[in-house]
Amino acid sequence: MAQIDYYLSTISPWAYLAGDRLERIAARHGASVTYRPIDAMQLFDRTGGTRPQNRHPARMDYRRQELTRWSEHLGLPIRIDVPMTNPAPAAYAIIAAQEAGGDVAGLVRAILSARFAEGRDIAEDEVIRAALSQAGFDPGLADRGLFVGAETYARNLERAVEAGVFGVPFYHVLDSDQRFWGQDRLDFLDRHLATL
Template sequence: MSRTIDYYFFVISPFAYLGSQELERIVREHGVQVNVKPIEVKTVFGETGGVPPAKRPKVRQDYRFVELRRWHEARGLPLNLEPAHFPVLDALAAGAIIAAGRNGSDSLTLAHALLRACWAEERDISDAATVGAVADAVGLDGAALVEQARKEDTQAEFQRVTREAIDRGVFGSPWYVVDGEPFWGQDRLDFVERKLAGPVR
């Protein structure tokens, strides 16, 4: 029986970006299904006590940069510590990922491409032309996805999944759930993989 990962993340999260390719590897090698669930950062932080990076005490901001440098070197991924387009509104990019999943397209690959666009390519993923171009580059119909992303039902789904995440105890990004067990942070992907290698419980 195939295992499933519920993957909750902010589309402007650097740590989701840094873990994204490793997640893709785990999904591929273990043959698991992944439910790709972008969630709204403002709502999650607002309801769970999170603080945006720019509003955190300087010592916390400084250590965040230490961790970002550490993990971008460990993962071998390019990273701009202070990208030109961060933070930006997340609704359009999230909507495109949701629309891709509804269409049966590869929403995980699109999610990584949008994260990379923000954190390595200095692109504005709140911009419709950018979101469409990123989708086109991974073989999807960017214009159609942007149109679907803007629709009321797609944005309602974004809010529904955000509420679902909060109700399940999610307070950060990325967040993975396997067999009901939560894992917060891309630095917990080794534990996710161990969980997948073990028996179903």
Template sequence: MPQINYYFSVLSPFTYLSGLRLEEIAAKHGADIQYKPLDIMALFARTGGTPPKDRHPNRIDYRMQELVRAATKTGLPMNFNPAHWPTNAAPASYAIIAAANAGGGDLGALCHSVLRAVWAEEKDIAQDDVIAQCLVAAGYEASLINSGMLTGAEQYGRNLEEAIDAGAFGAPFYITDGDARFWGHDRLDDLDAHLSGDL
């Protein structure tokens, strides 16, 4: 079974705009997804990236145009200046890690629900009630918020180190078990073609 290591940030607009396409591609090819939320600002700092707020105005303007185009193409609702961004990504990321360890729900739906909360629903994903709603909607127990904090924190740190060691530098970043690397929601077609043997 092919494996896809999926490095992402729950704050990333481009991760949100990937929707559930990764899950659809994985199902098509019988691939297993390893969900690896990470600290995107730490990843930028370690790999030569710049936080969005510190970029040159030309890059900031272009990023916004890209977001508008991508949202239009995907049809996903999006607030381009959400009320709770940036926020503390750690609690929701820990909950995703706890859910992955617990099993029994839909991890892809959970991740997308958290991202949708930021980019379409004007919710603060650092708040326990918001995280609980996302967990329950995806088939998990709300109690995972509290039960996996230590393990989640440790794995969150390891995910960052793994991402750097594997060659990731942004989010979303998809890496196959054959070390084929794909950066960005707009590279999902390439990932699909790669898994088909066409690329």
């Protein structure tokens, strides 16, 4: 069974636009997915990327156009200009949920939808608790495991850098060391898994 490390950020609109395609692809090929939330801004700093606020206006204008195009193409409504927020609390909840076992994919989608479809602040306790509940988890996970969540979040970043990750969403097939960057590469991931 193939193992996929899925590096994501809770503030990435591209992770939101991935929807449930990764999980459908993994199920089709009998692959397992480990969710590894990371701090994308630190990842950019460490791997030669540029934080969005430091990018040229032409790049940011094009990004907005692409987000709109992909949103329409995938049928996923998106709010593009949501204010920046702290991604860590929602990431800690994902880490705690993965430890607890259950529908982690559903939680990831609930958090990303809260941010990009509803425009909610995913750093707020009530938003995280609602996402946990929606995905079938105990909302109390938002309070428990914060220390472990913080440690794992930091370790995920180190692991990402070591694995050659430089952006999000990023899919690393451990069995073959094949890497796929971006939700627009999921078809290639699907094709690759069919060869294993």
